[in-house]
Each structure stands twice: as C-alpha cells, then as structure tokens.
Amino acid sequence: MKKEIFEPFNSSDNNFEQCVKCTICTVYCPVLEVNPDYPGPKQSGPDGERLRLKDPNFFDESLKLCLNCKRCEVACPHGVKIGDIIQLARIKYSKKKPKVRDMILANTDIVGTMASTFAPIVNPIVALKPVRLIMDGVLKIDHHRIFPKYAGMRFETWYRRYAASKQNDFKKHVSYFHGCYVNYNFPKQGKDLIKIMNAAGYGVHLLEKEKCCGVALISNNLIKQATKQARHNVEAFKKSIVDKNMPVISTSSTCIFTIRDEYPHLLGVKNDEIRDKSELATRFLFRLIDSGKLKLVFKKDYRKRIAYHTPCHMEKLGWSIYSTALLKMIPGIDFVSLESRCCGIAGTYGFKKENYKTSQGVGKPLFDQIESSDVDFVATDCETCKWQIEMSTAKKVEHPISILAEALDVEATVKLWQK
Amino acid sequence: MKFDNIIIGGGLSGLTCGIKLAEQGKKCAIVSSGQSAIHFFSGSFDLLGKLNGQEVKNPLEAIKTLPDAHPYQRVGIKNIARLAVEAPQLLDRAGLQFSGKSDQNHFVLTPMGIMKPTWLTIDDFTRFEQNDVFPWKKAVILNFSGFLDFHTLFVQDGLKKYDVDVQIKNFAMKEFEAIRRNPSEMRSTNIAKVFDQGEDVLNEFAQKVNQLSEGFEVVILPAVFGLFTKNVVTDLKSMINKPLVLIPAIPPSVPGIRSQILLRKRFEELGGTYFLGDIVEEGTFKNNRLVAVQTNNHGNIKLEADQFVLASGSFYSKGIVATRDKLYEPILGLDIDGDIDSEKWLDEKFFNDQPYMHYGVKTDSGFRALKNGKPIENLFAAGSVLGGANALKEGSGAGISLLTSLHVAEQILK
Ligand SMILES: Cc1cc2nc3c(=O)[nH]c(=O)nc-3n(C[C@H](O)[C@H](O)[C@H](O)COP(=O)(O)OP(=O)(O)OC[C@H]3O[C@@H](n4cnc5c(N)ncnc54)[C@H](O)[C@@H]3O)c2cc1C
Ligand code: SF4
Ligand code: SF4
Numbered sequence: 001m002k003k004e005i006f007e008p009f010n011s012s013d014n015n016f017e018q019c020v021k022c023t024i025c026t027v028y029c030p031v032l033e034v035n036p037d038y039p040g041p042k043q044s045g046p047d048g049e050r051l052r053l054k055d056p057n058f059f060d061e062s063l064k065l066c067l068n069c070k071r072c073e074v075a076c077p078h079g080v081k082i083g084d085i086i087q088l089a090r091i092k093y094s095k096k097k098p099k100v101r102d103m104i105l106a107n108t109d110i111v112g113t114m115a116s117t118f119a120p121i122v123n124p125i126v127a128l129k130p131v132r133l134i135m136d137g138v139l140k141i142d143h144h145r146i147f148p149k150y151a152g153m154r155f156e157t158w159y160r161r162y163a164a165s166k167q168n169d170f171k172k173h174v175s176y177f178h179g180c181y182v183n184y185n186f187p188k189q190g191k192d193l194i195k196i197m198n199a200a201g202y203g204v205h206l207l208e209k210e211k212c213c214g215v216a217l218i219s220n221n222l223i224k225q226a227t228k229q230a231r232h233n234v235e236a237f238k239k240s241i242v243d244k245n246m247p248v249i250s251t252s253s254t255c256i257f258t259i260r261d262e263y264p265h266l267l268g269v270k271n272d273e274i275r276d277k278s279e280l281a282t283r284f285l286f287r288l289i290d291s292g293k294l295k296l297v298f299k300k301d302y303r304k305r306i307a308y309h310t311p312c313h314m315e316k317l318g319w320s321i322y323s324t325a326l327l328k329m330i331p332g333i334d335f336v337s338l339e340s341r342c343c344g345i346a347g348t349y350g351f352k353k354e355n356y357k358t359s360q361g362v363g364k365p366l367f368d369q370i371e372s373s374d375v376d377f378v379a380t381d382c383e384t385c386k387w388q389i390e391m392s393t394a395k396k397v398e399h400p401i402s403i404l405a406e407a408l409d410v411e412a413t414v415k416l417w418q419k
Numbered sequence: 420m421k422f423d424n425i426i427i428g429g430g431l432s433g434l435t436c437g438i439k440l441a442e443q444g445k446k447c448a449i450v451s452s453g454q455s456a457i458h459f460f461s462g463s464f465d466l467l468g469k470l471n472g473q474e475v476k477n478p479l480e481a482i483k484t485l486p487d488a489h490p491y492q493r494v495g496i497k498n499i500a501r502l503a504v505e506a507p508q509l510l511d512r513a514g515l516q517f518s519g520k521s522d523q524n525h526f527v528l529t530p531m532g533i534m535k536p537t538w539l540t541i542d543d544f545t546r547f548e549q550n551d552v553f554p555w556k557k558a559v560i561l562n563f564s565g566f567l568d569f570h571t572l573f574v575q576d577g578l579k580k581y582d583v584d585v586q587i588k589n590f591a592m593k594e595f596e597a598i599r600r601n602p603s604e605m606r607s608t609n610i611a612k613v614f615d616q617g618e619d620v621l622n623e624f625a626q627k628v629n630q631l632s633e634g635f636e637v638v639i640l641p642a643v644f645g646l647f648t649k650n651v652v653t654d655l656k657s658m659i660n661k662p663l664v665l666i667p668a669i670p671p672s673v674p675g676i677r678s679q680i681l682l683r684k685r686f687e688e689l690g691g692t693y694f695l696g697d698i699v700e701e702g703t704f705k706n707n708r709l710v711a712v713q714t715n716n717h718g719n720i721k722l723e724a725d726q727f728v729l730a731s732g733s734f735y736s737k738g739i740v741a742t743r744d745k746l747y748e749p750i751l752g753l754d755i756d757g758d759i760d761s762e763k764w765l766d767e768k769f770f771n772d773q774p775y776m777h778y779g780v781k782t783d784s785g786f787r788a789l790k791n792g793k794p795i796e797n798l799f800a801a802g803s804v805l806g807g808a809n810a811l812k813e814g815s816g817a818g819i820s821l822l823t824s825l826h827v828a829e830q831i832l833k
C-alpha cells in the first residue's frame with residue numbers, strides 16, 4: 001500500500017515525470033540566487049531531462065554550476081530527485097574532459113599521500129603567495145583559497161602505532177571510515193573519535209583498506225575511477241558489517257552521504273547490505289544514549305558559546321539533529337542555531353577560479369550570521385564547510401566529535417559502564 | 420527520539436498547531452515531506468466565502484447552517500468565534516500582519532479582476548469593504564516585460580465593470596535581463612529575489628513606477644515583492660507617490676513563501692524542531708495509542724511523543740490518496756470519512772459539488788482519528804486532511820486549517 005507513494009523518496013529512478021512544474025525548487029537553489037547564468041534546478045533537472053531524452057544535444061554545460069547541495073530536493077513537494085537528475089545528466093552527456101586541475105582536486109587520496117609525505121615542504125609552499133598565484137594562473141585554482149594543511153603523520157600510521165593494539169580490550173566494536181581529510185589533513189578528529197568511542201566502551205577498528213569515498217571524483221566527472229573506488233569500499237564495508245557484524249561509523253557527513261546515497265543513485269553501485277549499518281558517529285552515539293545504553297559525563301568547567309552550521313548533505317540526510325542534540329547535552333554549552341544555508345564551497349567547487357565569486361556569494365548570508373553571532377567557535381560535520389567558514393569569517397570551526405571529546409569526562413563516563 | 424508532541428505535516432495546519440503548542444512550552448517536532456500548499460497562497464485566508472452558491476457576508480452567522488459533519492460545526496460555533504480572534508494574533512507574533520473580521524467578509528481583487536469575499540488578508544494586499552465599487556477611476560497596470568504569470572488583460576477587463584479607465588504598460592529594467600534570457604525562469608519568485616538584494620534596484624524601480632503612473636490615481640502591480648526580506652513591500656509603498664494595489668501572480672506565491680518561512684522560523688525560535696524533506700512512513704500502535712512514528716531519514720531511531728497530530732493535507736499533499744479503486748490515508752492506515760466505493764466519488768457534472776472533495780480522515784467529536792472504527796487516544800487530525808467540507812467550493816480552506824489546528828492544540832493542552 002505504501003510503496004506507490006513512498007518510492008520516489010527512496011530510490012532514484014530518474015523520476016522527472018513526477019514534476020508538476022510548481023517551481024518551488026528554484027526558490028531554494030542557492031546558486032540561482034547569485035548566478036543568473038545557472039538555469040536553476042527545474043530547468044536543469046526535470047525540464048531539461050525531457051529535452052535531453054529527445055536529443056542529447058540539449059545538454060547544457062552550465063549544469064556544472066550545480067553545487068549538488070540537494071536543497072532543491074529537500075524542498076520539492078513531489079519527491080523529484082532533482083539533484084540526482086542533474087548529476088546523472090552531467091555524467092551521461094557532458095563532453096568536457098576533466099582538466100589537470102580537476103584531477104588534482106578530485107584525487108584527494110593520491111594527492112594526500114604525496115603531500116603528507118612531504119608535509120613540511122608542501123605546506124609552506126602552497127601557502128606562499130607566488131605559488132598561489134601560479135596555481136591561480138596556470139591551474140585555475142582561485143588564489144584566495146588556502147589549501148588545508150597536510151599533517152606530518154597520517155592518521156592511519158598514527159592508529160597502527162599508538163591505538164590499534166588497545167582496541168581489542170573492549171567488548172563491543174565498530175569500524176571507522178576516517179576519510180581523506182582525517183587521514184591527511186586533520187588526524188586529531190580521528191583521535192577524538194577514538195577517545196569518545198573508547199570511553200563509551202567500543203573498540204575502534206579500521207577497514208581492511210578504505211579508499212576515498214569518491215565524492216570529488218563524481219563532481220569532477222571522473223566516473224570510472226569513482227565507480228571502481230565505490231565497489232572497493234562496499235566490499236570493505238561488507239567485510240566489517242556482514243562478516244564481522246561490526247557497524248561502520250564516520251565523522252564526515254559527505255563521505256557517509258556519498259556511500260549511502262550517491263553510490264546507488266549516481267554510480268549504480270548496490271549497497272543494500274551495508275547501507276543501514278553505515279552512519280555518522282554522532283547518530284551512532286545518539287542512538288545509544290537515546291535508548292538508554294550509554295551515558296556520557298561531561299566536565300564541570302567546560303564553558304563555550306557555539307553555533308551549529310548544517311552542511312547541505314546533513315540537511316538532505318536530516319541528521320543534524322543528532323549532532324546538535326549531542327552538543328546540547330553538554331551542560332556548559334550556550335547553543336546558537338544558525339539558519340540552514342549553503343556555505344558555498346561544495347567540496348572542490350569553490351576551489352575553482354571560475355566559481356569563486358558564486359561560491360562566496362552563496363555563502364555570504366551564512367558568514368554574516370556567523371560574524372554577528374558572538375560565538376567562541378562554529379560546529380559543523382563537514383570538512384569542506386570548515387575550510388570555507390574559516391577562510392571567510394573570523395571564527396574557528398570544530399567538529400562536534402572534537403567538541404564532545406574536549407568536554408567529556410572520560411574517567412567518569414567509563415566508570416558508569418565498567419561497574 | 421522523544422518529544423511532547425509530534426506533528427505530521429508542516430503546512431498551515433501543522434505550523435499553526437506547532438506554534439500554539441510550543442508557545443505553551445511543549446517540546447514539539449514537525450515532520451514535513453516537502454513544502455506545502457501555502458506556496459500557492461493568494462494572500463488571503465478564507466473562513467467561509469460561499470454557501471449554497473450564494474456569497475457569504477457574515478461567515479460566523481452562516482457557519483451555523485452548515486451540516487453537523489462540517490469541521491466548523493465539530494469545533495463548535497462558540498469556539499470558532501473565539502479562535503478566529505486568536506488566529507491573526509498568532510500570525511502576528513510570527514511577523515505576519517493579517518487583518519479582517521470573522522463576522523464580516525471583506526473583498527480582495529483577484530487575478531481575474533473579480534472582487535472575492537475573504538476573511539483575513541495579509542498587509543501586502545488591499546482590502547476592499549465593498550464589492551460594487553472600485554475607489555479609483557483612473558488606474559495603470561504595470562508589468563515586467565516578459566513576465567507571463569500576471570494576466571494584465573483579465574484585470575483590465577474585470578475593472579472595466581467598475582467603470583475604471585485602465586491602461587496597461589510594460590517596462591524593462593536591466594536587472595531583469597539575466598532572468599529574462601530564460602523565459603521559463605521569469606517567475607515571480609525570481610523577480611522577488613532581485614528586489615530582495617538591495618535598496619538600489621527598488622529605488623530605481625519606484626522611480627520608474629512614479630514616472631509611468633503620472634496622471635493616474637492608482638498603480639496596480641503583480642505581487643512579486645519581499646520573498647526573504649520582509650520589508651520590501653512596505654518600503655515600496657512608501658516610495659510610490661500614490662496608492663498601490665498588488666495582485667497575486669500565478670504561484671508559487673511570493674507572500675505565501677514568505678509566510679511559510681516566517682511561520683517555520685517562529686516555530687523554531689520557540690524551540691520547535693522542523694524536519695523538512697523527511698517523510699513519515701508508518702506508526703507503531705499499542706493499546707489504541709500511537710507510540711512512535713518511523714521516518715525515512717531517521718529509520719530505526721523512532722520518533723516518540725505523548726500526542727501526535729496528523730496535518731498531512733488533502734489529495735494535493737498526499738495526505739489522502741485515491742487510486743482508481745481505492746481511497747486511503749497512506750501513513751497510518753486510518754479510517755476514511757467517505758465512500759469507499761469509487762462509483763460514488765464523482766458527480767457527472769464537473770462543476771457540481773464533487774463528493775470526493777469532502778473525503779478525509781474520520782475522527783470522533785474530539786478530533787481523534789479513528790482506526791478500524793476506534794479512536795486513537797493520542798492522535799488528532801487537523802486541517803485539510805479532515806473530511807466533511809469541500810473547501811474549494813465553499814472557500815473555507817485556510818479557515819478550516821487554522822481553526823481546527825488551534826482547536827486540536829487546545830485539546831492537547833487540556
Ligand atoms: C493549490 C491550492 C491553493 C489554495 N489557495 C488558497 C487560498 O488562496 N486561500 C485559502 O483560504 N485557501 C487556499 N487553499 C486551501 C488552503 O490553503 C489549504 O487548505 C491549507 O493550506 C491546507 O493546509 P494543511 O496544512 O492542512 O495542508 P498542506 O498545506 O497540504 O500541508 C500538508 C503537509 O503535509 C506534508 N505531508 C504529507 N504527507 C506526509 C508524510 N507522510 N510525512 C511527512 N509530511 C507529510 C506535506 O508535505 C505538506 O507539507 C489552497 C489549496 C491549494 C491546494
Ligand atoms: S519543486 Fe519539484 S515538482 Fe516543483 S518544479 Fe521543482 S522539481 Fe518540479
Ligand atoms: S543541487 Fe543545489 S545547486 Fe544544484 S540545482 Fe539543486 S539547489 Fe541548486
């Protein structure tokens with residue numbers, strides 16, 4: 001009985017016929033608001049699809065201006081998968097070859113491996129103004145952008161050296177999909193996760209070998225490689241979830257969104273066996289606390305005023321409530337809500353010179369809100385939002401897991417389940 | 420995840436109910452699968468516009484003669500009178516100024532150039548106390564070149580009946596060139612966004628309007644002002660040197676979207692949680708109570724509450740679904756107030772009062788929804804998901820939504 005009306009929300013068969021032309025989606029598209037060259041979600045999505053089916057020449061390269069933020073999908077009253085339709089059209093019809101620059105931006109793990117090996121050299125070099133101008137001029141990576149710093153020791157290396165051996169002391173276990181950002185740029189976030197999960201009584205393990213989720217490959221139209229990595233990851237997840245009955249958690253909202261939804265919708269990689277057991281760490285923790293299986297104890301002297309920014313993919317997943325609910329559990333937190341708006345970076349999109357203006361224009365209302373919020377820092381679940389906000393405002397950005405780790409009274413928390 | 424109250428559906432009913440509950444300190448959540456019918460809002464809320472084919476002057480009086488099964492009768496005439504005063508106050512606290520009286524309809528000028536009776540009108544629009552005179556004799560209708568969602572000829576024709584001398588003028592501004600390149604994107608919301616962006620465009624526009632309307636007594640424009648920025652309409656009115664009458668354009672409606680945004684904002688500022696783009700898939704019942712609902716996004720983390728309100732709308736929003744041979748409430752499988760037999764759904768004469776338009780979720784006298792003939796103790800239904808009225812025919816849509824929601828909120832707060 002339910003099937004017929006709920007289907008459109010769960011699957012992504014190209015359901016453009018469902019569109020009733022109400023144009024509500026165009027109201028909420030952040031790109032359309034600042035860049036009139038973009039035809040907008042209705043035009044690029046369901047309307048354009050009708051034409052493209054007749055003749056692929058109707059494909060318009062301006063579709064690459066879409067941020068894939070999915071805010072149009074969230075607003076559409078008829079469950080049209082507008083964002084997916086647009087991305088699929090780019091995959092299917094775009095004739096533009098990805099540029100060298102796009103390959104560099106998209107291959108977060110290969111570039112990361114090289115860069116973190118030479119971190120002390122790479123960091124100062126990409127930070128140098130002349131180098132940034134060359135990147136701008138030759139590679140068309142906007143010179144305003146500051147590359148996230150590469151860490152000296154990769155998270156995986158740190159884990160094997162200092163954390164792995166302790167994980168079997170626990171009775172319960174999870175696997176951790178850390179993603180490229182934690183591995184190469186910000187291992188601290190992974191360390192914070194392990195601190196919390198251990199305090200909650202869980203051993204944390206790495207997947208047999210994780211590959212970059214591929215989100216940047218998809219948005220830069222490197223589909224073959226993205227599909228290969230997706231297949232690899234699904235197999236790696238299966239080994240944990242199906243073979244060992246160990247759920248997989250992650251701290252990156254974009255990685256998890258890509259693995260759960262974009263793999264089947266855009267790449268056609270089936271993930272039924274792993275989807276339900278792959279989720280964000282904040283959701284995993286929330287479920288434990290909500291069902292009375294875990295209690296976290298926080299330090300008495302932790303006091304901070306924090307604003308939470310909802311990344312687009314969290315808006316689509318509907319999961320920001322888990323992060324905000326966890327943050328609100330910390331007694332010393334003065335919590336400020338921000339109106340949910342796109343920050344404009346959308347992964348590698350904002351790094352491209354031609355998108356810089358659009359990217360900052362999209363983000364401006366959010367930056368204004370943040371600047372006037374008088375907070376100690378901003379919390380968010382997405383690493384690229386973090387770069388964008390830190391570059392465009394005076395505030396620092398922290399991941400909710402890091403905030404929890406900072407505020408957590410580990411000993412008191414452990415005592416609660418150990419006795 | 421536990422709340423005091425969970426509301427399924429985030430349209431006019433769900434938001435009104437949620438705001439009232441949250442104002443009384445309840446911890447509420449609204450789950451809404453997409454944007455609602457408010458996006459089609461004409462600028463006015465109707466209480467009762469027509470009865471037996473006749474225009475209604477005094478809705479409060481006329482309501483007394485409605486059939487017993489009508490939602491107004493079930494709320495009770497006394498309650499309706501009281502809640503009809505409360506409704507605009509609640510809207511006002513959300514930053515939406517509406518005016519009108521429940522014992523005397525006023526009139527608004529429709530896109531067809533007709534005076535239509537209504538109850539509450541948002542302050543963007545002009546209220547007329549009579550439907551047989553138009554206060555001005557020389558009017559100019561201005562439209563943006565390339566904007567097809569405003570039918571100036573209809574308005575002109577309509578006003579001729581009032582002996583008004585009406586001229587139509589189109590004009591272009593460079594700020595609209597970009598959206599005009601793409602005719603299908605020359606829509607009211609896109610025009611409104613340009614005006615939202617700053618004083619300069621609005622200033623330039625007002626100057627132009629003043630020039631073009633020289634020698635006329637009144638200016639008529641499509642309602643394309645103030646989407647995300649609230650004061651655009653007031654600013655514009657203060658810049659134009661004569662009365663300004665706005666007329667709704669083809670939806671989505673700019674004042675409607677602003678209303679939806681402000682109502683949601685009010686709800687969230689009161690501490691409410693609004694889950695947009697999520698869909699309630701099913702419920703868990705226990706001893707005639709709804710214990711929890713399951714949604715697409717939250718999966719096995721169920722949403723629990725002491726009371727639930729079903730405000731999932733009518734056919735348009737899929738709160739009620741009709742297939743060729745089946746009519747049903749798709750979320751919780753509740754009883755339907757209407758003929759299950761599909762032969763009786765339609766009256767052959769298209770313009771007659773269609774039976775199916777009266778169909779909706781069946782409730783007891785306290786608006787508790789019925790399932791298998793029994794009322795679910797903690798599940799209420801409100802708004803257009805209810806049966807018993809043909810809102811379209813009688814002009815009562817928003818009235819039913821606002822007043823049944825306030826009534827249901829009161830039942831919960833008791
Ligand atoms: C096109 C149109 C124009 C109208 N114009 C006017 C007017 O100008 N003046 C007037 O007085 N009345 C008008 N009405 C009538 C009036 O606006 C509506 O009766 C009123 O807005 C209905 O409000 P509601 O909240 O009951 O339902 P809706 O606004 O339909 O809202 C229902 C909500 O429930 C959500 N929903 C449904 N199923 C689920 C689910 N399973 N999970 C989660 N969410 C769900 C939907 O997404 C939707 O947001 C109009 C109605 C329509 C359809
Ligand atoms: S909101 Fe949905 S139904 Fe409306 S125009 Fe956009 S895609 Fe079509
Ligand atoms: S995904 Fe985002 S950027 Fe792309 S069309 Fe939809 S709302 Fe616009």
